[in-house]
C-alpha cells in the first residue's frame with residue numbers, strides 16, 4: 001500500500017518539477033530552509049513588527065472570541081503537534097476556530113503562508129500524520145484541491161494548513177511540515193498508521 | 195552559521211559606514227522575496243530594488259488577470275492585493291529602498307552596478323516571447339499573449355498594441371497554459387463583469403465593442419498534457435452563458451496517457467474537468483452565445499494571409515499531430531502529415547515567455563535563462579560550476595525560465611539568498627566586498643549625472659492613490675495610469 005503511494009508521490013514531484021513548480025531548483029533546494037516572515041527579527045523597526053500582527057486579522061478575532069468564551073478557557077483549546085523539517089516535534093495549544101496556519105505562526109513554527117490563507121499558494125501544505133485524524137477532517141473543497149495539485153511532496157493525507165480549523169475532535173492531531181516528511185520518505189520513513 | 199555572523203559583523207556593519215550593499219534588479223515577486231529574505235538573513239545588508247517602470251510589483255501588477263474572483267468569504271481580498279501589501283511592507287523597512295524608472299542596460303550598466311554594490315541579484319523576469327518560427331508570424335493580427343496581457347493590464351509598453359477586435363468573430367489562441375486561459379477568458383467574459391475590475395479602461399472599451407464570439411484554444415498535445423492548472427480551467431469553464439466544445443475523440447486516452455494520469459494528480463484533475471465539460475455541453479451553441487473550443491493535437495504550420503486585406507492574418511494552417519516516445523510524462527507531438535485550416539481574424543501566441551539578456555551578462559539563448567547554479571551566475575553555459583561571476587546572482591523567471599506561480603518565487607528566492615549567505619560565510623565575496631562600496635548613494639549620484647529621475651516608493655504611493663482616486667469615480671478599485679508621461683507626472 002505504502003510503496004505505490006510513495007512512487008506516485010515521487011512521480012508527481014518529478015512532473016511538477018519539470019512542469020515548472022520549481023524547475024531548476026534541486027529537490028532539497030526548494031525546501032531546505034523554511035522561512036517565516038520576519039518573526040524572528042529582533043531589531044526590526046516598529047512598522048515591521050506591527051505588520052506581522054496585522055497579517056491575519058480575521059483569524060485572530062475568531063481566536064480571541066473563542067478563547068474568551070465561557071469560563072473554562074482550556075476547554076476551548078486543543079492539542080496539536082507540529083513535526084518540523086528536522087523531525088523535531090512541537091506541541092501547542094490551539095483555540096477552537098483558529099486555522100493551523102495561524103496557530104503555527106503564533107507559535108513560531110516555520111510554516112509558510114504566502115497568500116495568507118486565500119487559497120492561492122499551497123505554501124502552507126501540511127501532512128496529517130494519522131489517517132484517523134485525516135478522516136475526521138471535512139473533505140477538501142475543489143479550491144483546496146486545486147492548490148494541493150501544486151504542492152511539493154504531495155501525499156494522500158496532505159492538506160493546506162490554512163484550511164484546517166481547530167475543532168474539538170481534532171484534539172491530538174499531528175501535522176508534519178512536508179520538507180521533513182519528504183526527507184523522511186527518502187530515508188524510508190513510514191508515516192504513522194496507514 | 196555563527197562563524198559567518200561573527201565574520202560578517204567584522205566586515206559589514208548595520209546602518210554604518212560599511213553595510214553589505216545589495217542591489218536587486220526587478221520588483222516582481224522574485225525581486226521582493228529576494229529583498230525580504232536578504233533583509234532577514236543579513237542584519238548588515240542595505241537592499242535597493244530597482245525597476246525599469248515607475249511602478250513596482252512586476253507581473254503582479256501587469257500580468258495577473260484583473261478578473262480573478264476573490265477567493266474566500268473569510269478573506270475577501272484578491273491575491274494580488276495581499277501580495278502587494280506584503281511587498282509594500284518589505285520596502286518600508288528602513289534598510290530597503292525602491293527606485294523605479296531605472297533600467298538596467300540603459301540607465302545603468304551591469305558592470306556599473308557590480309562596481310557600486312557588493313551583491314547584485316538579477317530578477318528582471320522574462321519580457322519577450324518564445325517564437326514559433328513559422329511563415330506569417332509577422333502578419334497583422336498575430337500577437338503574443340504577453341503583449342495582449344500588457345495591453346489589458348495597462349502596462350505602459352502595452353497601450354500601443356490596440357488589437358483590432360472588430361473585424362472578426364473568431365480568435366485563435368496557440369498554447370493551453372494558464373496564460374492562454376487568461377487571455378481567452380478576457381475575450382469571452384461578459385464585459386459588464388470586467389467593468390468593476392482594474393482592467394485598463396481603453397481595453398475595456400475595446401472589449402465592449404469586440405465582435406469576437408468564438409475562441410479556439412489550440413494545443414499541440416492532448417487533454418492529458420494540457421499545461422493549465424485546474425483552478426484556471428474551472429474559472430474559464432464557469433463563465434456565464436458560454437458554449438464549450440471539446441471533440442469526443444480527442445478525449446480518448448492511450449495506455450501511456452493513463453499511466454501519466456496515474457502518476458500526476460494535476461493532469462488527472464485537469465483531464466477530468468475537460469471530459470466533464472465535454473459531457474455536459476449542449477450539442478449546439480444557442481443564438482448569440484459565446485463559444486470556447488478546445489482543440490487538441492494540432493501544431494501551427496503557418497499563418498494564412500487574407501486575400502481581401504493584404505498583410506492581415508485570416509487563419510492558421512495546422513498540422514495534425516500524434517504523441518510519440520518518451521513514456522509517461524515525456525510524450526511529445528509529431529506531425530502526421532495531415533493538415534487543417536482554421537479561419538480567424540486574430541491570433542494570440544501563448545507558447546511561453548522568454549527572458550532577454552543585458553550587456554555583459556552570460557546568457558543561455560537556447561533556454562532563455564541566465565546560466566546559474568542555485569542562483570549563482572555562471573561565467574558560461576558549459577555548466578562548469580567553478581566558473582562563477584563573483585557577487586552576481588539571479589532569481590525568478592530569469593533564473594528558472596518562465597514557469598511557476600507567484601509563490602514559486604518564494605522558494606526560488608530562498609535558494610538564491612541561501613547561496614549569497616554561503617558565499618559570504620565562506621569568504622568568497624570577501625576580497626572585493628570587505629571594502630566599502632558606494633551602494634545607494636553611488637547609484638543615485640550616477641543617475642543624477644545622467645539625468646535619470648528615479649521614482650522612489652513614496653512617489654509610487656502617490657501614483658497608487660491617484661489611481662485609486664480615479665478608480666473610485668468609476669466604481670473600480672483603481673484606474674491605472676498607462677503612459678510613462680502620466681505616471682511620471684503624478685510621481686513628481
Ligand SMILES: Cc1cc2nc3c(=O)[nH]c(=O)nc-3n(C[C@H](O)[C@H](O)[C@H](O)COP(=O)(O)OP(=O)(O)OC[C@H]3O[C@@H](n4cnc5c(N)ncnc54)[C@H](O)[C@@H]3O)c2cc1C
Nearest residue numbers: 220222223224245246252253257298318319590591599600
Ligand atoms: C499573464 C500572467 C498571469 C499570471 N497570473 C498569475 C496568478 O494569477 N497567480 C500566480 O500565482 N501567478 C501568476 N503568474 C505567474 C507570476 O506572475 C510569475 O511567477 C512571477 O511574476 C515571476 O516573477 P519575476 O519576479 O521573476 O518576474 P516579473 O514579475 O516579470 O518581474 C520582473 C520585473 O523586472 C522589471 N524589469 C524588466 N527588465 C528590467 C530592466 N532591464 N531593468 C530594470 N527592471 C527590469 C519589470 O518591469 C518587472 O517589474 C502569471 C504570469 C503571467 C505571465
Ligand SMILES: NC(=O)c1ccc[n+]([C@@H]2O[C@H](COP(=O)([O-])OP(=O)(O)OC[C@H]3O[C@@H](n4cnc5c(N)ncnc54)[C@H](OP(=O)(O)O)[C@@H]3O)[C@@H](O)[C@H]2O)c1
Nearest residue numbers: 020369370371372373374414415421544545546596597598
Ligand atoms: N492563475 C495562475 O496561477 C497563473 C496564471 C497565468 C500564468 N501562470 C503561470 O505562469 C507560467 C507561464 O504560463 P504560460 O501559459 O505562459 O506557459 P506554460 O504553462 O508553459 O504553457 C505553454 C503552452 O504553450 C505550448 N507550446 C510551447 N511551445 C509551443 C510550440 N512551439 N508550438 C505549440 N505550442 C507550444 C505548450 O504546449 P506543450 O505542453 O506541448 O509544450 C503549452 O500549452 C505557468 O507556470 C503558469 O502556471 C499562473
Ligand code: FES
Nearest residue numbers: 115117121122162
Ligand atoms: S496560505 Fe496560501 S494556500 Fe494556505
